[in-house]
Amino acid sequence: MYVVNSREMRAIDHYTIEQIGIPALVLMENAGRAVAEEAAKLAGGDSRRFAILVGKGNNGGDGIVAARHLMEFGNEVKLIYATDPATFEHEAAIQRDIARKLNIPYENYSEGSPPIPWRDYDVIVDALLGTGSRGAPRAAYAKLIDEANGSGLPICSLDIPSGLDPDNGGVHAPCIRASCTVALAFSKRGLEQQPGADYAGRVIVRAIGIPKAAAEQQGVHTFRIEEPLLSDTLGLRNYEQRSSDTNKGSFGHVLVAAGSLAMSGAGLLCAKAALRAGCGLVTWALPESWLPSIVGQLPEIMLRGMSDQGLGDWSRITPQALIELSEKKAALVFGPGVGRFTDDTAWLRELWEGTSCPLVLDADALNMLSGSSSDSGSGGFKAWPKRSSPVILTPHPGEMARLCGKSVKDIQMDRIATARTFAEEHGVTLVLKGAHTVIASPAGDVFINPTGNAGMATGGTGDVLAGITASLLAQGKTAIQAAALGAYLHGAAGDRVADSRAYKASLIASDIIEQL
Ligand SMILES: NC(=O)C1=CN([C@@H]2O[C@H](COP(=O)(O)OP(=O)(O)OC[C@H]3O[C@@H](n4cnc5c(N)ncnc54)[C@H](OP(=O)(O)O)[C@@H]3O)[C@@H](O)[C@H]2O)[C@@H](O)CC1
Numbered sequence: 001m002y003v004v005n006s007r008e009m010r011a012i013d014h015y016t017i018e019q020i021g022i023p024a025l026v027l028m029e030n031a032g033r034a035v036a037e038e039a040a041k042l043a044g045g046d047s048r049r050f051a052i053l054v055g056k057g058n059n060g061g062d063g064i065v066a067a068r069h070l071m072e073f074g075n076e077v078k079l080i081y082a083t084d085p086a087t088f089e090h091e092a093a094i095q096r097d098i099a100r101k102l103n104i105p106y107e108n109y110s111e112g113s114p115p116i117p118w119r120d121y122d123v124i125v126d127a128l129l130g131t132g133s134r135g136a137p138r139a140a141y142a143k144l145i146d147e148a149n150g151s152g153l154p155i156c157s158l159d160i161p162s163g164l165d166p167d168n169g170g171v172h173a174p175c176i177r178a179s180c181t182v183a184l185a186f187s188k189r190g191l192e193q194q195p196g197a198d199y200a201g202r203v204i205v206r207a208i209g210i211p212k213a214a215a216e217q218q219g220v221h222t223f224r225i226e227e228p229l230l231s232d233t234l235g236l237r238n239y240e241q242r243s244s245d246t247n248k249g250s251f252g253h254v255l256v257a258a259g260s261l262a263m264s265g266a267g268l269l270c271a272k273a274a275l276r277a278g279c280g281l282v283t284w285a286l287p288e289s290w291l292p293s294i295v296g297q298l299p300e301i302m303l304r305g306m307s308d309q310g311l312g313d314w315s316r317i318t319p320q321a322l323i324e325l326s327e328k329k330a331a332l333v334f335g336p337g338v339g340r341f342t343d344d345t346a347w348l349r350e351l352w353e354g355t356s357c358p359l360v361l362d363a364d365a366l367n368m369l370s371g372s373s374s375d376s377g378s379g380g381f382k383a384w385p386k387r388s389s390p391v392i393l394t395p396h397p398g399e400m401a402r403l404c405g406k407s408v409k410d411i412q413m414d415r416i417a418t419a420r421t422f423a424e425e426h427g428v429t430l431v432l433k434g435a436h437t438v439i440a441s442p443a444g445d446v447f448i449n450p451t452g453n454a455g456m457a458t459g460g461t462g463d464v465l466a467g468i469t470a471s472l473l474a475q476g477k478t479a480i481q482a483a484a485l486g487a488y489l490h491g492a493a494g495d496r497v498a499d500s501r502a503y504k505a506s507l508i509a510s511d512i513i514e515q516l
């Protein structure tokens with residue numbers, strides 16, 4: 001499903017109205033009707049009392065239409081205007097006049113108004129500010145938002161919660177805390193990123209007559225991952241279907257290079273997740289001195305001890321040894337639990353240049369790459385030679401901050417833009433982890449993953465994701481397919497674990513592997 005920013009939405013509206021010829025009033029009627037239906041569902045029955053908070057723009061116009069339909073459904077409604085309705089223009093002014101002729105009750109609210117008697121209402125519809133909103137809500141808008149949040153009533157926001165930045169998910173003070181948000185035509189970027197996603201409540205996207213072709217025509221290339229999208233946009237139709245005439249050699253051999261004595265579990269989780277995600281074979285390359293302690297733990301996985309001079313870590317293992325082992329492998333994942341060592345950035349560069357299979361870099365491998373970026377004058381790993389096969393990087397916000405030389409706060413402020421820019425500039429597929437994981441391709445396509453839960457913020461879940469992603473690559477998926485499907489399946493498995501437990505936060509990383 002398309003996810004748009006306010007500029008794209010304006011262009012899509014304009015194209016639909018001017019080029020396709022669907023009148024703005026028709027779109028507004030469809031929008032108001034859709035919101036009325038969803039608000040009525042939230043209210044849970046007939047004859048409920050709705051306060052409709054109305055701003056001066058088209059969001060307010062949609063709200064007046066919603067009021068009309070709610071009244072038609074048998075409810076009581078009252079319009080509360082945050083700006084003198086005499087100043088309304090265009091479609092909003094037309095809706096204001098219709099409401100007057102229908103004697104829909106209203107009041108003009110201003111900064112000096114006494115508090116609204118909220119006990120006279122059951123549900124609030126928030127139609128103050130939509131995608132035309134700029135900056136923190138001002139004057140009467142701000143006061144009304146504070147009052148509505150303090151009322152204790154369920155709030156249905158129209159398009160976005162008023163006070164939300166529609167483009168990056170940041171929230172101004174104050175911002176409506178909605179029970180549900182009815183996004184019109186397409187989801188908005190602000191609804192798909194934190195903290196906006198929390199303020200929006202349940203997001204329901206409703207069609208209002210704007211054709212999908214309009215988004216395509218305007219070049220929108222940000223999507224939320226969902227089952228139809230996996231098949232339509234990512235070309236993953238029947239991604240689980242296999243021919244019956246196959247063998248383990250048909251589904252790729254993953255090489256996992258991970259783990260050190262202190263963090264052997266990272267390698268174990270990564271290798272096991274790779275196998276569980278469907279590839280034919282997994283070899284786990286690990287420092288040889290502690291290999292004996294692993295024997296028998298993962299009977300399905302082949303172990304390869306790497307000569308480590310008895311240290312138990314990667315500091316004495318040569319990149320050449322791993323390069324040789326990677327020959328004929330369908331994917332290599334490097335990084336989970338490997339730690340840092342002297343000259344590891346140069347070590348990683350040798351691996352980068354010497355291997356020809358698709359590469360997934362996670363955890364400490366990402367910190368090695370950051371070492372390259374901080375190496376002044378080298379141009380960072382952007383200047384490393386282009387590889388013939390793809391690279392997927394899977395940073396969490398802290399690792400991303402180091403890769404970009406920015407703060408975590410800067411990264412989190414606009415995850416979509418950060419991920420897209422980085423992927424385009426560095427020619428890699430990027431998986432920026434965290435709530436609503438963002439996956440960006442070198443071509444600039446961005447996919448937002450809706451699956452997953454807060455219980456997954458626990459050690460080892462990243463190692464599992466790296467293993468799943470490499471496994472999908474080995475099975476012949478393209479980098480963007482493997483990265484998007486990997487994040488989706490990882491989160492979906494995590495949601496199944498959470499659903500099956502008495503205490504959702506008790507999820508641990510190996511549970512995810514078992515639910516794949
Ligand atoms: N076009 C169409 O056909 C369709 C439109 N649709 C609907 O339109 C919505 C977008 O409508 P929009 O562009 O009119 O902007 P919207 O958010 O209602 O209000 C902006 C007004 O508020 C004001 N204002 C801004 N910031 C403020 C602040 N911080 N604090 C206080 N005031 C502030 C600002 O006025 P100003 O202060 O600049 O005079 C501006 O005039 C969209 O979300 C969807 O609901 C859909 O149904 C699809 C079809």
Ligand SMILES: [K+]
Nearest residue numbers: 126129158160
């Ligand atoms: K709104």
